[in-house]
Amino acid sequence: MGAPLLELDRVSKRFGSVVVAESLSLTVRTGDALGIVGPNGAGKSSLFSVISGDLAPNSGEVRFDGRPVNALGAAARCRLGIGRTYQVPRSFEHMTVFENVLVAAGRGGGLAGRPAAELAAAVLEQTGLRVEANRPAARLGLLQRKRLELARAIATRPRLLMLDEVAAGLTDPEVRQLIEVVNGVRREGVAVIWVEHVVRALVGVVDRLICLAGGRFIGDGSPAEVLASPEVKEVFLGTGYGVGDTPGGGAGR
Amino acid sequence: MSEPTPRPIRVTRSRRPATASAVLSAIAVVALLSLPYVVYANVTSLLVNLFILLVLATMWNLLAGYAGLVSVGQQAYIGLGAYIVLVLAQNGVSPFLGIPLAAAGCAIAALPLSLLVFRLRNEYFAIGTWVVAEAVQLIAVRFPSLGGGTGASLPGLGGWDPALRLALTYWAALAVVVLALAGAYLLLRSRLGLDLTAIRDDEVGARSVGVGVSRAKRIVYVVAAGGAGAAGSLLIISQLNVQAGSVFSVQWSAYMIFVAVIGGLGTIEGPILGTVIFFALQQTLAERGAWYLVVVGGLAVLIAMYAPQGLWGLVSERFDLRLFPVGYWLHGDDAHTEGFFGRLRRLVGRD
Structure with missing residues (x-):
């Protein structure tokens, strides 16, 4: 376990009545590779924007390398070592x-x-x-x-690389290529947070998976654990993603 | 970055060496320098007005075309520049020496004013800059020694031989235009220029890769104010008087916008082409009063709708032409690139 690199301390973000982050706390350490899954509109990209400095949280603190970065703009955070891609x-x-x-x-x-x-x-x-x-x-x-x-x-x-759905639309060989590139970056000691719908790309890189839904974390653990959790299945895979035993599947959609 | 194989790379500032455009620019400057010996003063006086507009359009292009700062208040600095020359001349300083001082004065004034107008975004910024210009004008007319609202004439050039005075005015204007273009070129070739080009294309993206957007914008705002101040000082020197309602007029902003939009925003060449077209239209339609403005305005609307890259954008895309190369070209391992003279040698069979 490396030193804490990124810490979110009860971070909340709302757009009017829509809550995209509700008192989220999270620690990412040097060398970690964290995957984030969740339905559309769950707040994944907004969470990235709060971390990268494109969005200011309504409350809570973002710390990078032990230092509060709430007051820093996106460019300054990038120079500190927070790199990101955009979904669009x-x-x-x-x-x-x-x-x-x-x-x-x-x-x-x-x-x-x-x-x-x-x-x-x-x-x-x-x-x-x-x-x-x-x-x-x-x-x-x-x-x-x-x-x-x-x-x-x-x-x-970057010391922390945040990837926002970079695998969407890729063929299998391209996904393997991408995994190789991201793992190459990881070997340099760069921590990775990867938001992705393409789970087969994620599992090739991450050792920890979080499910984000309605601005809350509803699962946190190894990819296998999280993907197997009934609650995650319900919100994320609920619409019959080939999972037979999901109680109340699809109710949330 | 997983142990990138260190391959030798070669980077140049354009695909082909820009020798040809450097030679062309030098020839153009020499030809323009010798003009007062060749033509009558009415031609050089016309060119002084062209140079003033070219300086303004070049500066506005830096603002709006690169930094995304759509100002309609650059006349604040045109007027300020003119009045700085006036005040200096009233105290015995040569108006020609006043040109660099006016430019510096405007740049210095722009720094605190930027703190004010940079609090505003987009259309609010545009209106805010206009309000600042009006405010500067209201302050300028408060001083009776500066002629108040009726204007004042510029002392210090009265005893000069008119031919010499007009030639010197022309050379001063040429010097300012060359400095403005060379300055814009060097600025855009610098690291800051790469930042500005990125900001031009996507401001959020630029921030996300570490570009200090506010700093870059502030530098451009200050530089553009200096350029407008120099243009204003040329204005008072060529007209020998200053009238607040005229130098602080918002029509200057309209001209800059027309010229930059017609020629093409986001390139150095665009405003040059735009200025030439503007003057050609103005001269050909001169007998028909202000009709040239209707034509120029209509042209600007058409170009904004159908060719947002401007006329220079059409030309440079069609012929892969760049007079002022500010980009970076990564050469391949086996890429052979030859310059203008290389191609010439090959054409005449000496290579």
């Missing part, structure tokens, strides 16, 4: 793929000049985007854009 890619459309990653290496990664360019090129190699380096991001398809999101987040040299 936020590519810099009129910049090339290489330039997209170079900004990340320069600012989030804190490098300049040649080392920044070398890191950017290496990350493109690692994520399979090297051949697209000089293409404007606007000309990429959705899957390539998701890859670019991942490449950009890795290039910020």
